[in-house]
Amino acid sequence: MENQLVTKIKENYQIVFEEMGLLDQAFTHSSYVNEHRNLHLCDNERLEFLGDAVLELLVSQYLYRQFPEMPEGKLTKMRAAIVREDSLAEFARECAFDQFIRLGKGEENSGGRQRAALLCDLFESFLGALYLDQGLEAVHRFLQTVIFPKVEAGAFSHEMDHKTKLQEVLQRGGDVLIDYRLIKEEGPAHERIFWTEVYCDNQLIGQGTGRSKKGAEQAAAQNALQELKE
């Protein structure tokens, strides 16, 4: 399986790791380390810490240069849309990284291989490992293949913040009162689900659920935008 990964990143991205241990570590989840204590492995969490910052800089620099007239507020929103969990998890899937992460059995059985948070961390760990192995320019080249063409195609310009978008749309005809109401929350603390409704001048216009209050509000706004379009 690991050889397949090596072949894949060589063929798809012309990347060959000098220090193979770094690549292994990037694809080792803490649940796997915990289940194989005798192997004395390192999980990918520290690499993720580093990779997160590498990604942040390269995306910032790219946006700064790509959009020379864009004000800081908009740059910040766009960066947030690109580096958010769902986006990074999707990039990890596109690179087929989800096939190669080493998981513990519990994590595997509970669907960890499909979990956005885990895949997002994996993507960042890979960037951290690549940065340590080959430097900033190599990570930049990788992102030029995987992320930047999508930005240029407008994938992050429109849907980045549903709440802001909804406000813009609704207030075109004059001032209205938009409020988000938390209807219900359920489940244990570490996997709590929130139900939110969004109202415009006290009329229900959308509903959404999410893992956080903010996420549920974004989902409700997105739902309202869709309803408005139809």
Added chain:
Amino acid sequence: MENQLVTKIKENYQIVFEEMGLLDQAFTHSSYVNEHRNLHLCDNERLEFLGDAVLELLVSQYLYRQFPEMPEGKLTKMRAAIVREDSLAEFARECAFDQFIRLGKGEENSGGRQRAALLCDLFESFLGALYLDQGLEAVHRFLQTVIFPKVEAGAFSHEMDHKTKLQEVLQRGGDVLIDYRLIKEEGPAHERIFWTEVYCDNQLIGQGTGRSKKGAEQAAAQNALQELKE
């Protein structure tokens, strides 16, 4: 005044800008641009956007290497303590950057030159300008003078998270119930102040105020820690 800045950063940090316009821009606050529209200046906000990410990467990389055994959670906390507003504002003051920022009259008269948020942004803008002018290695050298020795001296290891620290201290003798109670909030939304009390097993052990609920809780925890020491 600008010449003084040029001399200062040359003497203190051996930095000479190739593109002087970048240095000027880093020291130009939006309030100054707004009051001198005829000059068609650029404010420092875009440079701040970039500098923020440059700082994040260099601090992350430094911590990653400096503390090879430190788990990700602790690295993240330490990074947050170093790059937080108050810390960066203090670095800006130590570099005497506050003397050289160009402010509008309104901002000047309302004490902008002492405001932590403004000085934090200024520090990041300078890093962004230096990065564009001379690359990552130059910013790294600058941080090696200004920030990293303080990390090595332990300036960020201890006081980074008072709530965690308080919990550690109080629970040494066994399980206790610690809770933070919001007592009062006052002032308009953009400058609201929160009063918080912290209780251990229903006994008041500290009080604090802050610009946010979290800030007030940290202040209350810090106060409790101080009281415990005395």
